[in-house]
Amino acid sequence: MSIVALVRVTLCGLMQEKDATLRDLQSLGIAHLLGAGGADDAGASVGPAGTSSAREALHYLRGAANRWHQVHDPQGFDARAVEEHALAIKRRTRDLQDEQLRLERRIRDLEPWGDFALLDPTSIEHRLWFYVVPHSLLPGIPAGLVWQAVHRDEQVCYIVVVSPEEPADLPVARTHTGSRRLSDLRRRLESLQVEIDELQAERDRETRWCDLLAASLDRLDDEAEFLRAQRLAADDAPLFVLHAWVAEHALADLQRLAMQRAVAVLARRPAPGDDPPTQLANRGLDAAGQDLLTFFLMPNYSAWDPSRSVFWFFCAFFALMLSDAGYAALLAVALGLGWRHLARSELGKRLRGLALVAVLLALAWGVAVGSYFGTTVPVDSVPGRLVMFDTSDLDAWLKLAVLAGVLQIAFANLARAGSATSWRARIVPLGWLAVVLGGCIVWLTHDSATMPAAAPTGSVLAAAGLSAVAMFAGQRRGFRNRAVDGLIAMTRVVGLFSDVLSYLRLFALALAGAALARAFNDLGTAFDLPVRGLGELVALLIIVTGHALNLGLCVASAVVHGLRLNLIEYLHWSLEDEGHPFTPFLRKERLSWTNSLR
Numbered sequence: 001m002s003i004v005a006l007v008r009v010t011l012c013g014l015m016q017e018k019d020a021t022l023r024d025l026q027s028l029g030i031a032h033l034l035g036a037g038g039a040d041d042a043g044a045s046v047g048p049a050g051t052s053s054a055r056e057a058l059h060y061l062r063g064a065a066n067r068w069h070q071v072h073d074p075q076g077f078d079a080r081a082v083e084e085h086a087l088a089i090k091r092r093t094r095d096l097q098d099e100q101l102r103l104e105r106r107i108r109d110l111e112p113w114g115d116f117a118l119l120d121p122t123s124i125e126h127r128l129w130f131y132v133v134p135h136s137l138l139p140g141i142p143a144g145l146v147w148q149a150v151h152r153d154e155q156v157c158y159i160v161v162v163s164p165e166e167p168a169d170l171p172v173a174r175t176h177t178g179s180r181r182l183s184d185l186r187r188r189l190e191s192l193q194v195e196i197d198e199l200q201a202e203r204d205r206e207t208r209w210c211d212l213l214a215a216s217l218d219r220l221d222d223e224a225e226f227l228r229a230q231r232l233a234a235d236d237a238p239l240f241v242l243h244a245w246v247a248e249h250a251l252a253d254l255q256r257l258a259m260q261r262a263v264a265v266l267a268r269r270p271a272p273g274d275d276p277p278t279q280l281a282n283r284g285l286d287a288a289g290q291d292l293l294t295f296f297l298m299p300n301y302s303a304w305d306p307s308r309s310v311f312w313f314f315c316a317f318f319a320l321m322l323s324d325a326g327y328a329a330l331l332a333v334a335l336g337l338g339w340r341h342l343a344r345s346e347l348g349k350r351l352r353g354l355a356l357v358a359v360l361l362a363l364a365w366g367v368a369v370g371s372y373f374g375t376t377v378p379v380d381s382v383p384g385r386l387v388m389f390d391t392s393d394l395d396a397w398l399k400l401a402v403l404a405g406v407l408q409i410a411f412a413n414l415a416r417a418g419s420a421t422s423w424r425a426r427i428v429p430l431g432w433l434a435v436v437l438g439g440c441i442v443w444l445t446h447d448s449a450t451m452p453a454a455a456p457t458g459s460v461l462a463a464a465g466l467s468a469v470a471m472f473a474g475q476r477r478g479f480r481n482r483a484v485d486g487l488i489a490m491t492r493v494v495g496l497f498s499d500v501l502s503y504l505r506l507f508a509l510a511l512a513g514a515a516l517a518r519a520f521n522d523l524g525t526a527f528d529l530p531v532r533g534l535g536e537l538v539a540l541l542i543i544v545t546g547h548a549l550n551l552g553l554c555v556a557s558a559v560v561h562g563l564r565l566n567l568i569e570y571l572h573w574s575l576e577d578e579g580h581p582f583t584p585f586l587r588k589e590r591l592s593w594t595n596s597l598r
Contacts, residue, residue, distance in 0.1 A: 002280055002281055002282045002290075002305040002307060002308070003278060003279070003280060003281075003299070003301065003303075003304070003305050004247045004248070004249075004279040004280070004281050004582070005247070005248040005249075006032075006245045006246065006247055006248060006270065006276045006277070006279065006301070006582075007245070007246055007247075007248050007251055007267045007268065007269055007270075008243070008244075008245055008246075008267070008268055008269075008270060008271075008274065008276070009031075009243070009244050009245070009246050009251070009254060009265055009266065009267045010241060010242070010243050010265070010266040010267075011025075011241070011242045011243075011244070011258065011263050011264070011265055012239055012240070012241050012242075012263065012264045012266070013239065013240060013258075013261060013262065013263035013264065014238055014239060014240075014262070015235065015237055015238050015239065015240055017261050017262065017263065018230075018233060018235075018240045019230075020261060021257070021261045021263055022226060022229045022230065022233070022242075023226070024257050024260070024261065025229075025254075025257065025585060026222065026225065026226060026229070026585055026586060026587050027586075027587055028250075028253055028254070028257060028586075029584045029585065029586025029587065030246055030247060030250040030253060030254065030584060030586075031244040031245070031246050031254070031584065031585045032244055032245040032246070032277050032279075032582050032583055032584060032585070033228075033229055033232050033242065033243075033244050033585050034232065034243035034244055034245070035232055035243070053083060053087060053220075053224070054079070054083045054213065054216070054217050054220040054221065054224075055217060056087065057082070057083040057084075057086035057087050057090075057213070058086075058210065058213050058214055058217065060086055060087070060089075060090050060203075061086050061203065061206055061207045061209075061210050061213070062207070062210055064200075064203050064204050064207045065200075065204070066204045066207075067204065067207040067210070068204060068205060068207050068208040069208060070208060070209075070210060070211045070212075071208045071209060071211075071212065072211060072212065074212060077209060077212050079212070079213055079216035079219070079220055080220065082206060082209045082212075082213055083213070083220065085202075085206060086203070086206055089199050089202055089203050089206070092199055093196060093199045093200070093203075096192055096195055096196050096199070097196065099192060100189065100192045100193070100196070103185055103188060103189045103192065104189065106178070106185060107182065107185050107186060107189065109177075110177060110178075110182045110185065111182065112150070112151040112153075112158045113130065113150060113151065113158060113160075113177060113182075114150060114151070114182070115181055115182040115183050116181065116182075117181045118177075118179055125164060126162050126163060126164050127162075127163065127164065128160050128161070128162060129160070129161040129162075129163060129166055129167060129174050130158070130159075130160055130161075130174060130175045130176075130177050131158075131159050131160075131161065131170060131172055131173075131174055131175060132156050132157075132158055132172065132175050133156060133157050133159055133170075133171065133172050134155060134156050134157075134172075135155070135156065135157060137171040137172065138157060140170075140171040141159075141170060141171070142167070142169050142170070145161055145163065145167060146161065146162040146163065147159045147160060147161040147162070148160050148162075218588040218589040219589045221588050222587050222588055222589050225585060225586075229242070229585055244585070245276055245277055245582065246267075247279060251267060270301070275301075275580075276301040277301065277579065277580050277581060277582040277583065278298050278299055278300065278301045278579040278580065278581060278582060279581075279582035280293075280294070280298075280305060280307060282305070282307050282308065285353045285357065286307075286308045286311040286312065286353070286354075286357075287307075287311075287350050287353070288311060288350035288351050288353055288354035289306075289307035289308050289309070289310040289311030289312075289314070289354075290305075290307040290350075291347065291350055291351070292307075292310050292311065292314060292354075292563065292566065292567070293305075293306060293307045293310050293567075293571075294581070295567075296563075296567040296571070297567075297571065297575070297578050298578065298579045298580060298581045299575050299578070299579055300575065300576075300577040300578060300579035301579055302421070302577075303416075303419060303575050303576065303577065303579070304415055304416065304418070304419035304574075304575075306412070306415065306570070306571065306574045306575070309411065309415070309570075310566045310567075310570070311354065311357075312357075313408055313565075313566055313570065314354075314358070314562045314563065314566050315354070315357045315358040315361050316361060316404075317404070317506060317558070317561075317562040317565055317566075318358040318361070318362060318558045318559070318562050319358065319361035319362040319364070319365040319366075320365065320400075320401075320404065320506045320510060321505075321506055321509040321510050321513070321554070321557060321558040321561065321562065322362045322365075322366065322510075322513065322554055322555070322558055323362075323365060323366060323369055323371060323391065323510040323513065323514060324362075324366045324371045324372065324373065324374065324513065324514070324517065324554075325363055325366025325367045325370075325371060325372050326366070326371070326372040326373035326374075326375075327362075327366070327373070327513075327547075327550075327551050327554060328359055328362035328363035328365075328366045329363060330551065331355075331359045331362070331551075331555070332359045332360075332363060335352075335355050335356065335359055339352065342355075367383065367386050367387075368386065368387065368388045368389050369387065369388075369389045369390075369391045370383060370384060370386070370387035370391075371391060371514060371517075373517055373521070373547055374514055374516075374517025374518045374520070374521050374547075375517075375518075375521060376391075391510075391511075391514060394511075397507045397510070397511070398504070398507055399444070400506075400507070401503050401504050401505075401506040401507035402440070402443070402500060402501075402503060402504070403440070404503050404506055405499065405500040405501075405502065405503030405565075405569070406436055406437070406440045406500060408503075408565070408569070408570050409436050409496070409499060409500065409569070409570070409573050410433055410436050410437055412570055412571075412573040412574040413429040413430070413432045413433040413436070413573055414429070414430075414433055415574065416429040416573070416574055416575070416576070417429040417430045417433070424472055427468050427471075427472040428468070428469055428472055428473050428489070429573075430465075430468065431464075431465040431466065431467075431468030431469040431472070432465060432469060432492075432496065432573070433465065434461050434462065434464055434465030434468070435461075435462045435465035435466055435469070435493065435496065436496060436500070437458075437461060437462075438457075438458040438459065438460070438461030438462030438463075438464075438465060439458065439462050439496075439497075439500075440458070441454055441455070441457065441458025441461065442455050442458035442459055442462065445458065466490055466493065469486065469489050469490055469492075470483075470486035470487065470489065470490050471486060472486075473485055473486050473488075473489030473490075474486050474489075495572075496573075499569045499572065499573070502565065502569055503565060503569070505561050505565070506561075506565075509554075509557050509558065509561060512557075513550060513553070513554040513557075516546075516550045516553070517546075517547065517550055519546075520542065520543055520546030520547055520550060521543065523542055523543075523546065524539040524540070524542040524543035524546070525539065
């Protein structure tokens with residue numbers, strides 16, 4: 001099983017050994033730390049030492065308009081001070097820019113009224129009331145009010161009313177001008193711009209440390225992780241207690257560390273109420289399925305790992321949607337040219353295996369359908385004898401696409417039933433398995449004269465599956481509650497039908513790619529110019545450009561829709577609960593140094 005078995009451990013030791021124990025545990029890199037109460041807060045922030053702060057600071061400095069010459073002598077360089085200073089500049093600049101925007105808007109609002117200062121209302125008998133009145137409403141101002149228009153534009157009139165109390169019968173609500181003078185606001189705006197410029201100059205000056213800060217990222221992250229571990233450990237002098245999840249095969253390493261530091265270790269298997277993280281350990285050619293899966297979600301610890309099946313289904317769907325041996329051969333050449341480049345990282349090696357299998361399957365399927373750059377081969381030729389599928393038979397294409405969906409969804413329910421821990425949990429996915437298989441049988445044989453008994457058999461199988469879902473989908477107590485849950489669960493049959501039909505995109509994209517390839521071929525061969533040789537050159541350019549464009553569209557569509565079918569339709573029936581990833585407490589600086597030696 002590719003989901004690693006975990007054990008929950010509790011470490012208890014003397015306070016004076018706490019830091020040393022945490023340092024050794026970080027060097028091992030085998031523990032997923034838990035909070036003091038056992039809660040999973042491995043991603044908890046620890047304030048200024050948060051893991052992402054240094055990277056945020058580096059990103060901010062690298063975005064400066066005028067970067068200084070880089071200093072490579074580490075003498076006098078303090079990574080933490082540079083990080084904190086850069087983030088302080090960023091925060092202060094953002095605050096000043098927000099205030100600048102508010103001031104600019106306020107100044108625009110006050111400019112029609114002019115530059116004035118309001119007197120203390122307690123020292124005068126009459127007060128000033130400000131209104132922005134549309135020209136059409138000016139006749140609605142009550143007679144007897146003392147007012148003056150101070151500014152006009154094409155739409156409104158700015159008037160000031162002199163009155164001891166706020167007038168109650170004006171056609172518009174009054175405008176609040178505030179107590180600050182326009183000239184004061186302009187002076188403040190100018191000082192803000194000066195301060196922002198000074199901060200930008202400080203930011204430019206700090207960019208001289210970008211290279212050294214980039215080299216210190218792993219060390220800063222390690223220190224942040226160590227500080228987080230210190231907070232997660234519960235201190236009760238003279239002891240400390242730390243909870244964590246550890247892989248079962250790594251428990252011996254933890255016990256050896258505990259012996260060296262005189263720390264007690266209590267280990268137990270996951271209890272029913274626990275929520276362990278999920279650690280996947282796929283190896284081999286199809287290990288890239290784990291990268292495709294975790295890009296979208298992480299399966300629950302108690303579920304099964306669909307990584308390998310995602311790998312093979314994705315490659316198969318890619319081949320079906322490409323459906324051209326010529327395009328597959330070009331992709332094989334491109335993969336061969338970039339083969340060594342992809343081997344520079346572990347992720348590249350895994351994706352290289354994924355590309356290899358997808359291209360080989362696409363090449364085999366392209367030969368089986370006899371399509372080479374949109375051109376079909378003669379029946380009596382050697383490639384023509386290898387053709388096993390007629391792409392012009394739209395009914396066969398339709399059945400192939402639907403059968404691909406039935407196969408994947410049936411496999412998802414079968415695997416889910418196999419990973420269930422109780423017989424009751426197995427019945428519902430087996431019921432849906434019966435529904436999808438029974439429905440497929442009915443669809444394939446409803447008008448068949450050779451298998452007249454198959455359609456009723458499929459109907460019985462589908463009905464039995466729906467009955468099983470209705471009877472066992474409910475988890476609540478009481479007959480009424482379970483009946484309601486069962487009826488609600490049966491409504492998923494609509495989703496099942498739409499999910500199966502979603503696989504028709506295999507058929508549609510394959511035909512679209514083939515149609516575009518033939519169109520470019522016809523356009524190139526039909527092009528003719530009176531100048532000898534020029535027409536052939538233009539036709540060649542049209543064909544090459546058209547096929548390059550079509551190849552890019554086909555590959556992009558096959559990747560996007562292949563991922564969609566696997567990560568949405570397939571996982572919808574494969575997994576019930578989503579999990580959270582196993583995040584080891586480890587030293588990144590050591591790992592980066594080790595990788596640099598390889």
